[in-house]
Amino acid sequence: MRILIVEDDAALSRFLRKGLEAEHHAVDVANEGNRGRAMAMEFDYDLVVLDLNLPGVDGLSVLKSLRQRKANLPVMILTARSRVEDRVQCLDSGADDYLVKPFSYLELSARARALLRRSHLPSESVLTVRDLCLDRVERKVERAGRPIELTTKEFALLEYLMRNAGRRLTRAMIIEHVWNLTFDSTTNVVDVYINYLRRKVDDGFSPSLIHTVRGVGYQMRPEGASA
Amino acid sequence: MSASPHSFPKLPRGPDVLGELLHSLSQPLTSLRCSLELSLEEVAEQQQESVSVALQQTEKVIGMIQLMREYLEAEQPGPEAFSSALAPTMRSVIEELSSIAAVRGVRLCLVGTCTATVPVPESRLRLALQYLIASMIEAQAVGGKVMLLLGEGPAGAVLRVEGERSSREPGLRDQEPSASSPPTKRDPTGATLTLRRVRLLIASRVLETAGASLVFGDGDGDPNGFVLRIPRRVGALVE
Numbered sequence: 001m002r003i004l005i006v007e008d009d010a011a012l013s014r015f016l017r018k019g020l021e022a023e024h025h026a027v028d029v030a031n032e033g034n035r036g037r038a039m040a041m042e043f044d045y046d047l048v049v050l051d052l053n054l055p056g057v058d059g060l061s062v063l064k065s066l067r068q069r070k071a072n073l074p075v076m077i078l079t080a081r082s083r084v085e086d087r088v089q090c091l092d093s094g095a096d097d098y099l100v101k102p103f104s105y106l107e108l109s110a111r112a113r114a115l116l117r118r119s120h121l122p123s124e125s126v127l128t129v130r131d132l133c134l135d136r137v138e139r140k141v142e143r144a145g146r147p148i149e150l151t152t153k154e155f156a157l158l159e160y161l162m163r164n165a166g167r168r169l170t171r172a173m174i175i176e177h178v179w180n181l182t183f184d185s186t187t188n189v190v191d192v193y194i195n196y197l198r199r200k201v202d203d204g205f206s207p208s209l210i211h212t213v214r215g216v217g218y219q220m221r222p223e224g225a226s227a
Numbered sequence: 228m229s230a231s232p233h234s235f236p237k238l239p240r241g242p243d244v245l246g247e248l249l250h251s252l253s254q255p256l257t258s259l260r261c262s263l264e265l266s267l268e269e270v271a272e273q274q275q276e277s278v279s280v281a282l283q284q285t286e287k288v289i290g291m292i293q294l295m296r297e298y299l300e301a302e303q304p305g306p307e308a309f310s311s312a313l314a315p316t317m318r319s320v321i322e323e324l325s326s327i328a329a330v331r332g333v334r335l336c337l338v339g340t341c342t343a344t345v346p347v348p349e350s351r352l353r354l355a356l357q358y359l360i361a362s363m364i365e366a367q368a369v370g371g372k373v374m375l376l377l378g379e380g381p382a383g384a385v386l387r388v389e390g391e392r393s394s395r396e397p398g399l400r401d402q403e404p405s406a407s408s409p410p411t412k413r414d415p416t417g418a419t420l421t422l423r424r425v426r427l428l429i430a431s432r433v434l435e436t437a438g439a440s441l442v443f444g445d446g447d448g449d450p451n452g453f454v455l456r457i458p459r460r461v462g463a464l465v466e
Contacts, residue, residue: 009254015261022268080253082296084309084348102256102289105264153326168267172286180323181357182293183426189330215279216267 001046001116002026006036006062007078008054016049019105020112033057037065045073047115049108052079052090060093067094074115078103106173110164127162129209129222132201134162141201148200153178157193158201161210161220170217194218242299249295256292260285294425297354301432309348313384313457314340314377316349320356321375324364332369335360339377343384343457347437355430359453362423363390366451383459389444390451 003020007013008031017027028043030036033054040048040062048066052059063075076097077090090098096118097111127134131144134155141148141158150158157178161169171190175181179189194210202208211219263282270278321335328335345352363373372391379385427450431441434455444452 009258011258012254012261015258015265019261019265022265080250082293083300084350101253102260102292105261108261170286179327181327181361182354183290183357183361187327187330189327192330193326215276215283 002028002044003047003049003112004028004030004036004040004043004045005049006030006033006040006054006059007049007051008032009051015105016108019109023109031055033059033062037062040066040073041069046119047112048073048075049112050075050077050095052077052081060090063090063093063095072119074119076108076111076115078108104170104173106167106170109167110173127159129162129165129220130207131205132162132209134159143201143205150197150200153193154197154200158197161197161218165220165222168213168216168219172217174217190217242302245295246299249292249299252292256285256289260289291422294422294429297429298425298432300351301429301436303436310344310346311349311352313343313345313352313386316352317356317375317377317386320353320360324357324360327361328364328373331364331367332371333364333367334372335364335375336372337375337377341377341379341384341386343379343459345434345437345439345457347433351433355433358426358430359388359455362427363388363451363453365423366390381459382456384457386455388453388455 003025005013005016005020005027007016007029010031013029013031017029020027028039028045030039033056035056036048036050036054037057050059050062054062059077059079063077066073066075071094074096075094076099077095078099078101079086079090080101082100087098096115099108099111125135125137127136132141133143134141136159139155141150141155157174160174160177174190178193194212198208198210202210209220209222211221213219260282263278263285266278267275267282318337321337325335360373360375367373367390374387374389374391376387377384427443434441439455439457441456442454443450444454
């Protein structure tokens, strides 16, 4: 996929480019609004990652211009503004997603994949990692053909891990996505639920799919390799 | 040369200064966070722990910046166009927090309903309720219960929340999770308690700015109950 990053902070755009290129995307960078708008108009991108606060033309104006010419081009907004009104303004102006700084690269990467998937493929109803299958519509899970009973929260956690298979997920990301919380609940609820899942999904099966990433969080490894 | 009071007409003042500083701080912190995350993939095993610690500390700073932003927003009236229904938001928050309560061996019991709305965006009402209920869960001992009574009368809607602290052993997890595992709890540090109080302050300001009143029960900064009142004139009841 080809991605355009329009961001005036050189350090940040360098890290984003590095991360997205490591995920096998072709990445271009524009460091100001006029240049970004011109590149987005001229070339065929699969996704534009657009900072709002840009020198020259601001991000919102770039977004509005893009929507007149390229209505279906996915655009993810990066901004330091977190108020509901700011979010509504961006989405009303045609943004597909909105990420507030200081965001996590893993978060940006996950959202970029979601936008790229949405624009290119129908949403998958069945997720598969090796012999583990999760049916989002039927709400069923089985491994090696054996049905696995999960609670609602365990199901949501497993779906999140499988959707991001091969990627390291921090506890903060897991608690935000699965529990819809943006603060530390002072429990080790993530570790406890990972433990529940391991008992149901990995115990008695080989290889183990759910791995601890020391100091970070967890990862579902399709190859089942050791940490 | 004399200085004119009109020399710098666009300088931000008061909370705006803090807002601008937080805004500026978020840029280098984003680079720092992304850099550390990507470095974790690359560094040798001996350095991984150092990078992990740096990343965790960065995330803590980011969490505090988020709290400062929320505090600033809570001090300002919300946009007029927004209004959120209390009861469904309350039920949703309880559902989100029930598994966290279960892990701590605490039960959440919601009784009653109401039709009141609060003139704030749903995300702000949700945040305030999350902070209030999470604080109540944290204040209970294993086996404790949090009772939430929702109702309404001529004066408006009332939410009464009381904690029933208990020290008996767990065994109350009647919803999820299904697997048996000891409930776990991290003892709050001084910093954690401070953050909890700030969250309660934010919840309080969000609700009071919207015209509601919030009165905490016993405990200074670590209350074991509260009463939230939403006057009829504020929370236009849904007919």
